[in-house]
Amino acid sequence: GASQLEKSQEGSELQWLPAILEASVDVVVDKVMKIKELTAAGASQLAVDLEYLRKVPDALGGTGGADGAAGRLKDLLETVEYLALQQRRKKECMAQGVAYVEETRTNVPARNRTAERPLRLAMGLS
Numbered sequence: 155g156a157s158q159l160e161k162s163q164e165g166s167e168l169q170w171l172p173a174i175l176e177a178s179v180d181v182v183v184d185k186v187m188k189i190k191e192l193t194a195a196g197a198s199q200l201a202v203d204l205e206y207l208r209k210v211p212d213a214l215g216g217t218g219g220a221d222g223a224a225g226r227l228k229d230l231l232e233t234v235e236y237l238a239l240q241q242r243r244k245k246e247c248m249a250q251g252v253a254y255v256e257e258t259r260t261n262v263p264a265r266n267r268t269a270e271r272p273l274r275l276a277m278g279l280s
Contacts, residue, residue, distance in 0.1 A: 172223070178207075179207075179226050182204075182227070183226065192277045197238035201234050208228055211224040230269050233273060236259060237279060240256050240279055
């Protein structure tokens with residue numbers, strides 16, 4: 155069996171792990187919101203990176219729920235994917251000489267709107 159020391163160390167890891175994940179997500183969200191220009195290729199790469207990071211909390215024991223680290227990364231990922239689609243549609247419309255009209259997005263949590271504004275600017279969608 156495991157020694158008492160190993161058991162206590164295991165328990166303490168579980169205590170600080172959520173705090174580290176939350177702090178890491180805070181840094182990621184902060185950095186994403188400071189992006190000044192985001193091309194279509196950059197948006198695709200950002201989506202891939204966010205998807206990878208979103209899986210980390212699950213792999214480390216599924217800390218947090220919808221409001222936890224994984225949930226916040228999922229929300230940010232959905233926002234990036236939506237805006238990337240709109241960015242591609244806008245480019246296609248411009249190439250065809252057709253007016254671009256953004257698709258309506260429903261059921262978006264307020265916390266997603268916070269990240270959406272600076273990303274819109276960076277992606278030329280404002």
